[in-house]
Amino acid sequence: MRPDKEKVIDEVWDDERVAGFLNKQPMGTEPADYSILLNAYRAMRPADFERFLVMYVADGRDPGARSRSGETLRETIATHRHGAPFRRLLEAVGG
DSSP, rough: OTTOOOOOSOOOOOOOHHHGGGGOOOOOTTHHHHHHHHHHHHHHOOOHHHHHHHHHHTOOOTTTTTOTTTHHHHTTTTOOOOOHHHHHHHHHHOO
């Protein structure tokens, strides 16, 4: 974290903010469903990501979406130190 950037603790993630990630534009040339999942994973805590996944699936999106390189988000984050709770949530919805 940059020294001039203050750390934010206990951010409010209401349903509107969580649902807003469904409308994010894809990053570069990544497939839209994968890009949306990746953005949410990078920004959210596990509890917020769990709520997001309910909305994501209800919106008809694919929790098993693959990146340009062919990986699902669960595969992408397989070695991330804090990825375990996110991987479990993705697995629960078929991702």
